Amino acid sequence: MTHNYCIHNHKICQYIYNDRKKIGYEKNTGAAVFPVTNLFKKELCVLLGLERHGIYSDLFNLCAGGMDKKDNGCFLQNAQRELKEEFKIKCNKLWADCNDKTDNTEVYESEDYICFLFNATPVFIIGISNISTELINKKIEKCNCNRDLSWSEREMYKVEYFSLKNLKLIILGYYKGIEYRDASLSKFATGVIQHVLTHF
Secondary structure (H helix, E strand, O other): OOOOOOOOOOHHHHHHHHHHHHOOOOOOOOEEEEEEEEEOOOEEEEEEEEEOOHHHOOOEEOEEEOOOHHHOOOHHHHHHHHHHHHHOEEEOOOOOOOOOOOOOOEEEOOOOOEEEEEOOEEEEEEEOOOOOHHHHHHHHHHHHOOOOOOHHHOOEEEEEEEEHHHHHHHHHHHHOOOOOOOOOEOHHHHHHHHHHHHHO
Protein backbone atom coordinates (compact mmCIF):
# COMPACT_ATOMS: atom_id res chain seq x y z
CA MET A 1 0.00 0.00 0.00
CA THR A 2 1.36 3.45 -0.94
CA HIS A 3 1.09 6.66 1.06
CA ASN A 4 -1.52 9.23 0.06
CA TYR A 5 0.79 12.07 1.08
CA CYS A 6 4.48 12.89 0.61
CA ILE A 7 6.44 11.98 3.74
CA HIS A 8 9.10 14.50 2.70
CA ASN A 9 6.51 17.31 2.74
CA HIS A 10 7.53 18.59 -0.70
CA LYS A 11 5.33 21.53 -1.67
CA ILE A 12 4.98 20.34 -5.27
CA CYS A 13 3.66 16.98 -4.05
CA GLN A 14 1.10 18.71 -1.85
CA TYR A 15 -0.02 20.85 -4.80
CA ILE A 16 -0.42 17.71 -6.91
CA TYR A 17 -2.45 15.91 -4.24
CA ASN A 18 -4.67 18.99 -3.77
CA ASP A 19 -5.22 19.48 -7.51
CA ARG A 20 -6.11 15.82 -7.94
CA LYS A 21 -8.69 16.10 -5.15
CA LYS A 22 -10.22 19.13 -6.89
CA ILE A 23 -10.93 17.05 -10.00
CA GLY A 24 -12.26 14.20 -7.88
CA TYR A 25 -9.36 11.84 -8.42
CA GLU A 26 -7.61 10.57 -5.33
CA LYS A 27 -6.38 7.19 -6.57
CA ASN A 28 -2.61 7.26 -6.99
CA THR A 29 -1.62 6.92 -10.67
CA GLY A 30 2.10 7.56 -10.37
CA ALA A 31 4.14 10.06 -12.40
CA ALA A 32 5.65 10.67 -15.83
CA VAL A 33 8.79 12.46 -17.07
CA PHE A 34 9.06 14.53 -20.26
CA PRO A 35 12.84 14.92 -20.84
CA VAL A 36 13.61 17.64 -23.40
CA THR A 37 16.89 18.86 -24.85
CA ASN A 38 18.09 21.28 -27.49
CA LEU A 39 19.73 18.52 -29.51
CA PHE A 40 23.02 19.71 -30.99
CA LYS A 41 21.66 23.27 -30.51
CA LYS A 42 19.47 22.76 -33.56
CA GLU A 43 16.01 21.68 -32.47
CA LEU A 44 14.04 20.91 -29.33
CA CYS A 45 13.63 17.16 -28.83
CA VAL A 46 12.01 14.82 -26.33
CA LEU A 47 13.45 11.47 -25.26
CA LEU A 48 11.01 8.57 -25.64
CA GLY A 49 11.38 4.85 -24.96
CA LEU A 50 10.19 1.84 -26.97
CA GLU A 51 8.12 -0.35 -24.64
CA ARG A 52 8.71 -4.12 -24.50
CA HIS A 53 5.36 -5.28 -23.10
CA GLY A 54 1.94 -4.27 -21.82
CA ILE A 55 -0.71 -2.16 -23.53
CA TYR A 56 1.99 0.02 -25.11
CA SER A 57 4.14 -2.86 -26.35
CA ASP A 58 6.23 -1.85 -29.41
CA LEU A 59 5.15 1.78 -29.05
CA PHE A 60 7.24 4.78 -28.04
CA ASN A 61 6.18 6.14 -24.67
CA LEU A 62 7.19 8.61 -22.01
CA CYS A 63 9.11 7.47 -19.00
CA ALA A 64 6.22 6.79 -16.61
CA GLY A 65 4.94 4.40 -14.00
CA GLY A 66 2.90 3.87 -10.88
CA MET A 67 4.01 4.90 -7.44
CA ASP A 68 5.70 2.17 -5.40
CA LYS A 69 5.64 1.84 -1.65
CA LYS A 70 9.32 2.80 -1.59
CA ASP A 71 8.45 6.19 -3.16
CA ASN A 72 6.92 7.20 0.19
CA GLY A 73 4.04 9.07 -1.42
CA CYS A 74 6.49 11.42 -3.16
CA PHE A 75 5.84 12.20 -6.83
CA LEU A 76 9.38 13.56 -7.26
CA GLN A 77 10.84 10.33 -5.95
CA ASN A 78 8.41 8.36 -8.13
CA ALA A 79 9.44 10.28 -11.27
CA GLN A 80 13.13 10.04 -10.50
CA ARG A 81 12.94 6.29 -9.88
CA GLU A 82 11.09 5.70 -13.17
CA LEU A 83 13.67 7.77 -15.06
CA LYS A 84 16.47 5.70 -13.54
CA GLU A 85 14.77 2.32 -14.06
CA GLU A 86 13.40 2.82 -17.57
CA PHE A 87 15.78 5.31 -19.22
CA LYS A 88 18.90 4.60 -17.11
CA ILE A 89 19.21 8.28 -16.28
CA LYS A 90 19.75 9.75 -12.83
CA CYS A 91 18.41 13.27 -12.47
CA ASN A 92 19.98 15.19 -9.58
CA LYS A 93 17.50 18.06 -9.79
CA LEU A 94 14.18 16.25 -9.48
CA TRP A 95 14.97 15.30 -5.91
CA ALA A 96 18.35 16.42 -4.58
CA ASP A 97 18.27 13.96 -1.67
CA CYS A 98 18.84 10.97 -3.96
CA ASN A 99 22.29 9.47 -3.42
CA ASP A 100 21.95 6.34 -5.56
CA LYS A 101 25.05 5.93 -7.76
CA THR A 102 24.67 2.57 -9.51
CA ASP A 103 26.62 1.98 -12.70
CA ASN A 104 23.46 1.41 -14.74
CA THR A 105 22.64 5.11 -14.99
CA GLU A 106 23.82 8.19 -16.80
CA VAL A 107 24.13 11.14 -14.38
CA TYR A 108 23.27 14.61 -15.61
CA GLU A 109 22.23 18.00 -14.34
CA SER A 110 18.85 19.31 -15.41
CA GLU A 111 17.34 22.75 -15.42
CA ASP A 112 14.37 23.44 -13.15
CA TYR A 113 11.36 21.29 -13.91
CA ILE A 114 7.83 22.25 -14.92
CA CYS A 115 4.98 20.08 -13.67
CA PHE A 116 1.40 19.76 -14.91
CA LEU A 117 -1.41 17.24 -14.53
CA PHE A 118 -2.50 15.17 -17.50
CA ASN A 119 -5.54 12.99 -16.74
CA ALA A 120 -4.59 13.21 -13.04
CA THR A 121 -1.01 12.05 -13.72
CA PRO A 122 1.71 14.58 -12.84
CA VAL A 123 4.10 15.08 -15.76
CA PHE A 124 7.50 16.60 -15.04
CA ILE A 125 9.10 18.46 -17.95
CA ILE A 126 12.85 18.54 -17.35
CA GLY A 127 15.69 19.96 -19.41
CA ILE A 128 18.53 17.50 -19.99
CA SER A 129 21.94 17.69 -21.60
CA ASN A 130 22.56 15.94 -24.92
CA ILE A 131 23.04 12.48 -23.46
CA SER A 132 24.08 9.92 -26.06
CA THR A 133 21.26 7.50 -26.83
CA GLU A 134 23.97 5.01 -27.84
CA LEU A 135 25.32 4.99 -24.28
CA ILE A 136 21.85 4.72 -22.76
CA ASN A 137 20.83 1.92 -25.13
CA LYS A 138 23.96 -0.06 -24.26
CA LYS A 139 22.95 0.15 -20.61
CA ILE A 140 19.36 -0.83 -21.50
CA GLU A 141 20.60 -3.84 -23.49
CA LYS A 142 22.86 -4.89 -20.62
CA CYS A 143 19.98 -4.68 -18.14
CA ASN A 144 17.59 -6.53 -20.47
CA CYS A 145 20.02 -9.46 -20.57
CA ASN A 146 20.23 -9.62 -16.78
CA ARG A 147 17.38 -11.85 -15.58
CA ASP A 148 18.28 -11.08 -11.97
CA LEU A 149 16.96 -7.53 -12.39
CA SER A 150 13.32 -6.70 -11.82
CA TRP A 151 11.05 -6.29 -14.84
CA SER A 152 10.76 -2.59 -14.05
CA GLU A 153 14.45 -2.28 -14.99
CA ARG A 154 13.92 -4.17 -18.27
CA GLU A 155 10.85 -2.39 -19.67
CA MET A 156 12.37 -0.71 -22.72
CA TYR A 157 13.96 -1.94 -25.94
CA LYS A 158 15.70 1.39 -26.52
CA VAL A 159 15.33 5.18 -26.32
CA GLU A 160 15.30 7.73 -29.14
CA TYR A 161 15.17 11.51 -29.47
CA PHE A 162 12.13 12.86 -31.30
CA SER A 163 11.95 16.38 -32.69
CA LEU A 164 8.97 18.23 -31.20
CA LYS A 165 8.50 19.96 -34.54
CA ASN A 166 8.24 16.62 -36.31
CA LEU A 167 6.04 15.19 -33.57
CA LYS A 168 3.57 18.01 -34.13
CA LEU A 169 3.27 16.95 -37.79
CA ILE A 170 3.09 13.29 -36.81
CA ILE A 171 0.28 13.91 -34.33
CA LEU A 172 -1.64 16.04 -36.82
CA GLY A 173 -1.29 13.26 -39.34
CA TYR A 174 -2.22 10.67 -36.74
CA TYR A 175 -5.52 12.39 -35.99
CA LYS A 176 -6.22 12.78 -39.73
CA GLY A 177 -5.73 9.06 -40.22
CA ILE A 178 -2.44 9.44 -42.10
CA GLU A 179 0.13 6.77 -41.33
CA TYR A 180 3.72 7.78 -40.64
CA ARG A 181 6.68 5.49 -39.99
CA ASP A 182 7.42 7.38 -36.76
CA ALA A 183 3.79 7.59 -35.63
CA SER A 184 4.18 4.55 -33.36
CA LEU A 185 3.43 6.60 -30.24
CA SER A 186 1.43 5.39 -27.28
CA LYS A 187 -1.93 7.02 -26.66
CA PHE A 188 -0.57 8.48 -23.42
CA ALA A 189 2.54 9.94 -25.09
CA THR A 190 0.42 11.37 -27.92
CA GLY A 191 -1.90 13.12 -25.47
CA VAL A 192 0.90 14.53 -23.33
CA ILE A 193 2.90 15.75 -26.35
CA GLN A 194 -0.17 17.43 -27.79
CA HIS A 195 -0.78 19.13 -24.43
CA VAL A 196 2.83 20.35 -24.27
CA LEU A 197 2.74 21.65 -27.85
CA THR A 198 -0.52 23.48 -27.14
CA HIS A 199 0.27 25.00 -23.73
CA PHE A 200 4.03 25.56 -23.60
